[in-house]
Amino acid sequence: MSERIRAPAPHGVRLRRDAHGVPHVEASNLKGAHWGLGYVHALDRALQMNLMRILGQGRAAECLRGTEELLALDRFFRKMGWAGDMKSALAGLDDECRGLAGTYCDGVNARFREKRPWELRLVGYEPEPWRIEDTLLLSRMIGYVTLAQSQAEIERLFVEMVQAGVPDDQLDALFPGNLGGFDRALIEKVTLGERVVPEPLRWLSPAPRMMASNAWAVSGSRTASGRPLLANDPHLEINRLPAVWVEQVVELPHESWLGAGMPGLPAMLVGRNRHLAWGATYGFADAVDSWVEDCRGGCARRADNEWTAFRVRNEIIKRKGGPSETVTFFENEHGVLDGDPRVPGHYLATRWAGRDGGASSLRAMGELWSATTVEEAMACLGGIEACFCWTLADDEGHIGFQMSGAIPERHPESGGFVPMPGWRPEYDWKGLVDPSELPRAYDPEAGFIVSANQNVNLLGRVAPINMAMGDHRARRIAQLLETAERIDHDTCARIQMDDYSLQAVELMACLRPHLPPTETGRLLEEWDCRYDPASRGAVAFEAFYASLVSEVFSPGVGDDVLGVLTAGAGLFIDFYQNVDRVLLAEGSPWHRGRTRDQVFAAAAARLPEDIDGTWGERNQITLTNIFFGGRLPRRFGFDRGPIPLRGGRATPHQGQIYESGGRTTSFAPSLRLIADLKEETLATALPGGPRDRRFSRWYDSGLADWLAGRYKTLRARSPREGVD
Numbered sequence: 001m002s003e004r005i006r007a008p009a010p011h012g013v014r015l016r017r018d019a020h021g022v023p024h025v026e027a028s029n030l031k032g033a034h035w036g037l038g039y040v041h042a043l044d045r046a047l048q049m050n051l052m053r054i055l056g057q058g059r060a061a062e063c064l065r066g067t068e069e070l071l072a073l074d075r076f077f078r079k080m081g082w083a084g085d086m087k088s089a090l091a092g093l094d095d096e097c098r099g100l101a102g103t104y105c106d107g108v109n110a111r112f113r114e115k116r117p118w119e120l121r122l123v124g125y126e127p128e129p130w131r132i133e134d135t136l137l138l139s140r141m142i143g144y145v146t147l148a149q150s151q152a153e154i155e156r157l158f159v160e161m162v163q164a165g166v167p168d169d170q171l172d173a174l175f176p177g178n179l180g181g182f183d184r185a186l187i188e189k190v191t192l193g194e195r196v197v198p199e200p201l202r203w204l205s206p207a208p209r210m211m212a213s214n215a216w217a218v219s220g221s222r223t224a225s226g227r228p229l230l231a232n233d234p235h236l237e238i239n240r241l242p243a244v245w246v247e248q249v250v251e252l253p254h255e256s257w258l259g260a261g262m263p264g265l266p267a268m269l270v271g272r273n274r275h276l277a278w279g280a281t282y283g284f285a286d287a288v289d290s291w292v293e294d295c296r297g298g299c300a301r302r303a304d305n306e307w308t309a310f311r312v313r314n315e316i317i318k319r320k321g322g323p324s325e326t327v328t329f330f331e332n333e334h335g336v337l338d339g340d341p342r343v344p345g346h347y348l349a350t351r352w353a354g355r356d357g358g359a360s361s362l363r364a365m366g367e368l369w370s371a372t373t374v375e376e377a378m379a380c381l382g383g384i385e386a387c388f389c390w391t392l393a394d395d396e397g398h399i400g401f402q403m404s405g406a407i408p409e410r411h412p413e414s415g416g417f418v419p420m421p422g423w424r425p426e427y428d429w430k431g432l433v434d435p436s437e438l439p440r441a442y443d444p445e446a447g448f449i450v451s452a453n454q455n456v457n458l459l460g461r462v463a464p465i466n467m468a469m470g471d472h473r474a475r476r477i478a479q480l481l482e483t484a485e486r487i488d489h490d491t492c493a494r495i496q497m498d499d500y501s502l503q504a505v506e507l508m509a510c511l512r513p514h515l516p517p518t519e520t521g522r523l524l525e526e527w528d529c530r531y532d533p534a535s536r537g538a539v540a541f542e543a544f545y546a547s548l549v550s551e552v553f554s555p556g557v558g559d560d561v562l563g564v565l566t567a568g569a570g571l572f573i574d575f576y577q578n579v580d581r582v583l584l585a586e587g588s589p590w591h592r593g594r595t596r597d598q599v600f601a602a603a604a605a606r607l608p609e610d611i612d613g614t615w616g617e618r619n620q621i622t623l624t625n626i627f628f629g630g631r632l633p634r635r636f637g638f639d640r641g642p643i644p645l646r647g648g649r650a651t652p653h654q655g656q657i658y659e660s661g662g663r664t665t666s667f668a669p670s671l672r673l674i675a676d677l678k679e680e681t682l683a684t685a686l687p688g689g690p691r692d693r694r695f696s697r698w699y700d701s702g703l704a705d706w707l708a709g710r711y712k713t714l715r716a717r718s719p720r721e722g723v724d
Contacts, residue, residue, distance in 0.1 A: 007039050008110060015040060020712045021690040021698035024249040030369060033250045034100045034266050038107025042130070044691045044698075045246055045263035047117040047627060049108070050127050052264060056137045057083045058317065063125045066320035078315040079329055079336055082140040082355065086133045092359030093132075097366045101132045104266035117692075119627045130264075136358035138264040143354045143361075143386030150574045152288040152350065154467055155417060156194070157565075159290075159348070161557075162187045169589040170556060173582050178417040178466050186292055186421060189346040193338045212453050212469060212574075212654050212667050213281035214496070215391040216477055217399035219447040224488035225678035228393035231492040232270055232279025235654050236670035239621040241640060241700060243688030245671045249716055256716030257369070258682040260671055267365035270673060272682055275372040276394045277675035281451045283387040283403050285438075285464035287353040289410070289429070291334040291422035295341035300332060300349075301423045308332065310341050334422050348419060353406040353432065357385035364404075374400035374442065382435030387464075389439070389451045395677045401449045403438040403456065407464045417466050437461040450477045452652075470577035472502040472650035489683060489711075492674045495652055497709045503576075503650035504529040504541055506584065511544060514601040518609040531648040531655060533616025538648065540611045542618075548583055548603035552590050573658055573667075576649055616644030621657055621666050623687070623703070625694065638694050643707060672711065683711040 005015035005023065011032030016024050023044065025036030042049065054063045058077035060070040077083075093101065108130040116127050161171060162184060172179055212235035220227045236244050245260040250268070259271015270279050293300040299307035310330035317325045330337040335351030360383045367380035374392045378400050381390045387405030392398075409430040414420050420427035439460035441449060453469035477495055484491050508529065515521040520540050527537025546566070554562050566572045572579060582590050583599075591599050622641035624630040632638050645668055647655030656667040672685040689701035705712065 005040070005043070007036075007043075009036060009039065011035055013039075017690075017698075018249070018714070020714075021701055022247045022249060022714060023690065024251060024716070026251045026717075028253060030100060030252070031103050033252060034104040035107035035110075037248065037250065037266055038104040038109075038130075039111050040107075040248060041246060041263040042108040042111035044693075045242060046111065046127070047119055047692045048242060049130070049264045050117070050120060050125070051626060052138055052141065053134050054125075056141045058315070061320060061322075062318035064123055064320075066322045071317065071319060071325065074317045075327055078317065078327060080144065080352075080355070081313070081329070081331075081336070082144075083133075083137050084313075085356075086136060088356060089136050089359045090132065093362060097363050098132065100366060101135060101266055101362060104135070105130045105132060135264055135266065135362065138262070139358040139361050139386075140354060142262060142265075143357070144352055151284070151286055151467065152352070154575060155288065155290060155419075156192075156348075158417065159187055159190060159192065159419065163190070163192070164557065164561075166556060167589065173585070173588050173590060174578055175417065175467075176578075176581070178415055180415050180418065181413045181420055181427075182418045183421070186346075187419060190292055190419075191339055191345045191347055193347075212473070212656075213451075214473060214477060214652055214669075215279035215281050215389070215451045216481065216492075216495075217277075217279075217391045217393040217401075217449045218481065218487050219399050219443070220397050220677075222447045222481070222484075222487050223676070224486040225676050227395060227676065227678035228277075228397060228399050229487060229489075229492065229677065230272075230277040230279055230391060230393040230399075230675045231496065231673065232281075232391065233496050233653075233669035233672045234270070234280060235667045237665045238668045238670050238687045239623050239641075239657075239664060239666045241623045241625050241638070241688055242690075242692040243670065243686050243702075245686060247671075247684060247686060247690065247714070249714055251716045256680070258714040258716065259673070260684070260686075265365070266362075268368070269365070270671070272675045273372070274395075274680050275677075276374070276377055276392065277677060277682075278368070278377055278381070279391045279451075279673065280388045281391070281453055283389045283405060283439075283456070283465070284453055284468050285387040285403065285405050285407050286416040286466050287387055287405055287407055288350065289334075289408065289414075289416050290348045290350045290419040291427070292419050293332075293334065293337060293341070293347050293349050293422040295337070295339070295347055296344040298330070298342045300341060303423060303425055310337060333428065349422060351429075353408050353429075354385040357406055360406075361385045374398040378402040378440060378442070382438065382440075389453075389456065391449055391451050393675070393677055398443055399449055400443070401439070401441040401451060401456075401459065402435070403440065403460065403464070404435060405438065405464065407433040407438065407462070409433055415466050433462050433464065438464060448478070448481050450474050450481070452477060467575050467578070469574055470503065470580070470650055472577075473652050473654070476500060476502050476652055489674050489676060493672075493683075493709060493711065496669065496672050496674075497646070498652040499531040499647045499655070500652075501529050501531060501648055501650045503580065504648075507545070507548075507580070508541070510584065510596060510600050511604060514597070514604040516604055516607060516609075518607070520607050520609060520611050521604075523611060531615055531619075531646060531651050533614060533619075533644040533646050535615045536611055536613070538615040539613055539618050540607075542648070543611060544603060544607055547606045548600065549579065551599055551603040551606070552583055552588075553579075555592060556590060573649075573656065616646070619645045619655055619657055621645055621664070623700070626692070640700050640703060643703075669706075672706070674711065680715065682714045684714055685709075685711050 023040035334349035339347030384404035452474035454471035454474040455468035457463035620642040625638035647653035
């Protein structure tokens with residue numbers, strides 16, 4: 001059953017919706033497919049596309065609301081400078097790529113001319129024509145705001161900890177192997193402008209954070225169908241409507257693509273064609289570095305006591321209902337300075353390797369349209385500038401893994417984590433690492449590949465990761481794959497819903513001898529280490545974990561600072577295994593001379609005698625509309641929920657809820673997909689629906705199935721079928 005989408009489509013393009021509301025683009029060639037893709041993106045997600053573009057341009061206070069919060073947001077995006085000079089990026093596109101990207105923009109603009117979202121009319125914003133530059137801008141935003149930002153924040157937090165007097169041995173215990181080139185005296189001289197403590201940047205909801213994800217590919221020798229199988233569930237912020245992802249099916253006479261992308265990008269970021277399937281997780285490679293600059297008179301000191309002037313960039317930020325504001329940024333080869341070099345002092349200059357990119361990513365995603373084998377996909381996906389780990393499978397029986405990302409080549413003494421002296425040229429970047437040097441694998445002996453944000457440095461000739469997420473999800477998924485007799489769709493679906501925590505298993509082994517003789521102690525003794533919504537044991541364990549973290553870290557950083565860090569800083573959210581390494585150590589400088597048993601006993605003694613509520617009652621989120629952000633009464637129907645969220649920080653079905661920059665956010669499966677290469681279908685589940693229109697039946701049409709772990713099936717017509 002399908003429904004025709006009426007559109008002024010050129011190039012013989014026909015558009016329809018399937019029974020799930022997912023748009024199908026039928027065309028005779030890729031040019032027509034790109035026009036149709038642009039049209040349906042603008043049809044279903046025009047609000048999302050325009051909000052993201054407004055944010056990236058640093059024009060939220062001008063176009064939306066002139067609040068202090070949006071003004072601060074504009075300052076951040078202007079500082080990043082992603083919407084600036086696009087000439088070099090555009091010059092990096094070949095004629096074919098530029099032509100297809102331009103045709104995608106034509107499709108977007110055809111819809112923009114027909115109708116603009118009423119929310120934008122409400123604020124008086126007339127959408128400007130969509131340009132290739134806007135697509136490049138979104139590519140940069142996705143690469144940093146949803147990915148690389150966590151690395152920048154943790155490196156800034158390290159500087160703050162040094163300046164707060166945290167001793168060297170405690171820093172080394174928390175960031176083991178990352179302190180090469182550490183000069184405490186130099187970092188103590190730095191004057192910081194932006195800080196992680198006490199308040200991070202307040203993010204507006206259209207820009208999601210993308211941190212954790214799961215993906216695995218299984219060889220046909222281990223599957224029920226005898227053909228490879230691929231599963232992927234990217235973990236992003238899900239407490240929003242519409243969903244981050246937009247699903248689509250693209251059909252040409254002899255090929256089809258089924259999957260999902262992000263509106264504004266002419267790409268199928270995850271999904272499959274008839275011969276190849278691909279999924280993505282974040283790679284956590286370090287692509288952000290800082291240097292300490294010795295400044296005076298608008299200049300930075302260089303070797304031989306020479307002084308080099310900063311480039312000065314002035315940005316005018318317009319503001320609704322208020323005066324414009326001019327902000328000034330100082331830049332050099334080390335990035336944007338966090339300070340004013342006209343005032344003598346030491347400041348940090350920070351650079352992200354992907355800042356001026358976009359062209360390579362657009363070319364790579366364009367090449368993916370014609371890839372049919374794992375090897376071909378590895379070759380093109382490696383050129384994407386954002387750091388992803390791509391998991392692949394093809395119908396010839398092969399599976400593979402390829403990291404992508406613009407990763408700097410550094411001095412051997414610099415791992416990229418600790419700021420280096422800017423006046424020593426040997427610490428400057430030497431270029432970018434070739435993708436063939438990054439972690440990769442092809443048909444591994446184990447018969448499967450698991451990618452879940454763990455450290456994969458051993459798979460590369462270089463080691464781009466210095467701060468990985470915990471490996472508990474990866475180990476649990478591998479455990480379930482190893483013990484399955486024949487892996488099929490149902491196996492993968494169970495894994496994607498799995499809420500068993502190996503982190504809890506490890507910590508409970510140390511806690512069990514110290515459980516108090518209380519109702520809370522009984523709950524922990526009987527707990528199965530699952531974060532099921534009905535579990536009371538999960539609530540008790542989280543109470544213990546908070547007590548243990550406080551017992552170990554509060555004396556070193558203070559209760560107030562620890563409250564900020566545990567509420568939303570990357571160290572305790574993204575990089576919790578670094579924290580656990582300290583907690584589980586037999587002896588650590590953070591333990592203040594006590595044994596691990598003594599620390600665990602002290603934390604257990606602070607537990608309440610009883611615990612109220614279940615995990616599903618405690619771990620709830622509301623999906624709020626990206627434009628109104630929860631400001632409207634619930635009865636208006638723009639928001640959905642609250643809904644219980646299964647899982648925790650270390651379970652395959654991740655279910656983290658926390659405060660980030662003044663608002664509630666979450667990590668959970670933002671999309672589930674399963675592809676069996678024996679079939680030509682794709683099973684998916686989306687926590688939302690295809691459209692961003694509140695009064696559309698497709699606004700949240702997939703949410704109930706997503707909560708229940710049910711999947712829909714995407715399929716293209718066979719070449720013999722006609723068009724409705």
